[in-house]
Amino acid sequence: MNGKNIVKNIAIGFALVLAGAGAVLFYKNNIAMNPGETLLKYMSYAEDGEYDKMYDLLDKDSQKGISKKEFIKRNKNIYQGIGMKTLEAVVTSKKRETTVTYRVKMRTNAGVISYNNKTIFVKERRRYRMEWDDSVIFPQLGAEDKVRVKTLHAKRGTIKDASGNALAIQGKIYSVGFVPQKMDSDSVKLASKKLGISKEEIQKKLEQKWVTKDSFVPLVKLKEYSSDLLDVKGIIISTETGRIYPLGESAAHLVGYLQNGEGKAGLEKLYNKQLSGTDGLEIYIVDANGQKKQLLAVKAQIDGQSLNTTIDSKLQKSIYEQYKKDKSAHVAMNPTTGEVKALVSTPSYDAQAFILGMTPEKWNKINNDPRHPMQNRFKGIFAPGSSLKPIIAAIGLSQNKFSASDDFGNSGKRWQKNKSWGGYYVTTLHDYSGHNVRNALIYSDNIYFAKAALKIGKDTLKDQFDNLLFEKNLDFTFGLTASSYGNEGFTSEIQLADSGYGQGEMMVNPVHMATIYTAFSNKGNMLKPYLIKQKGSKKQVLKEHVFSNDAVKTVNDAMKQVISNPNGTGHAAQIDGIDLKGKTGTAEIKQSQTDTKGTELGWFVTIMPKTEYKESLELVSMTEDVKKRGGSGYVVNKTKKILEEYLQ
16 A cells, blocks of 8 residues: 555544544434433523523423423513522433433522422433423422412501601501492492592593403592491492501601602601611412412511601691791701701691502692792701891800900991991891890891991801801701802901891701700700611710800890890790790891892791700791791791690
């Protein structure tokens, strides 16, 4: 054999070897795959969601029993429905045995499902194929059975007041609806009258495409109902769990509301995660009659945590009842601890309506109300007027810009620093003797405090306002609009002078005002306000020594006279036996000094000392549109009623 033939024969031989190897691989992977390996292949397809390839591994009889389309639908619905993430299978029999036993471990949305199973394989055209039925999916699953996935809803946590009473709680609500086949000709008319909804609206619900004769057609949800409602033919009332707000409108801006199970405003929104908890999940098999047959997996729900607040429900409701027809904001606080006892904004809205069902008509009515009931006023800022004067006095005294005995002189009821002010004058209402800080606070003298601001000076006043957290976000549960003395500081003497009596560009948030006033109850230390109880909660000093001890004493003595002195602007709030102190404020909202069409805001800050039965209380109230209603006196009179109720 010559060299050329030798090379040729070697090449042919090598090609035959390669061809033989390919044939072996083809046989192994496509024809001679043993039953155990086929089972594992089937399960890998299931994990990857390749249901068509799974079907191709079924024997002819199995494929006759279920079409490819139905097979894919059945498996897809189950595996995707349970949220299968991984599927691990281990063959426990010998791989060549036609009855394959195996273990399955499946990770799902409800946790791990583990089971042992067995499946028979038959050989068709040198290839092993699966004798398939529904038990391949789960051993207990029959052809008529279904796999169900049920959400286990976490119970929402309760929002509680300081005494443990509910501000928001899970409770019973009633779903009222019709079953058409049980109605008569008068049903719609009677239901409309009893439920307060139009006949047209009821008819529209009954004419929905999905409605059949025996359907339950929901009409409204109610917190409570009269038993005579059941006299209406076709009416069915079912009970379900829903959110209940015991204080109603009086705490709507504080507590907030839910929509589709999620907090959308107030504490419900701010603490939604804590209150919601975590839903659980249950996966189980039901038979043809819908009866539970086998539990496959369960992930228990984690109920939401309760939220414990410092709120006094009685006080919250008392304030609301006094002001519910006004546009107003109120903050009640224990000035010796910083605990917030009430947060009220009026007018308010019915938070329960969002649970029971907010109709478009109701929503439009709220949105088109010129009083803006959805607006949370205790988060906003307002011109403080004379309620700022004790703060100006304390700043001037603490910074040694004037003393308690300094007499600024009698300038009458109309004053300007000099002719450079042009036609601008500061005016005041009262003429009195002794123009010192004590009397200026009693008579609420605008001219005195305009002069005080000028004596303090723009730089010092800016620095001290900054120290009191003006132009900064106050650390509080609710996000509050920052109090401000002007976007560009004090740009003129007139603005500076006006700022001294709470006008100019001064804007103050009611919670911030209450916070600053705590310094008058804590030797010049300003306390941090807090609304949520924590373990070991106690007062926290937010700012130390914002005012000197002497300044605090002087201003406190003067604020007592504001109420106890017959000439004091807050005298109408006096309660026998109670040593109140406070300051009124009327802020003018107008375009110019000569504007007669502007409106007024009324303020009253009151501090009541601790009594034998009641803790100390500081109440800040701001009410809009008090012009021709007594100005701040309108607020003073209502404050007295609130305090009298509080003391009972």
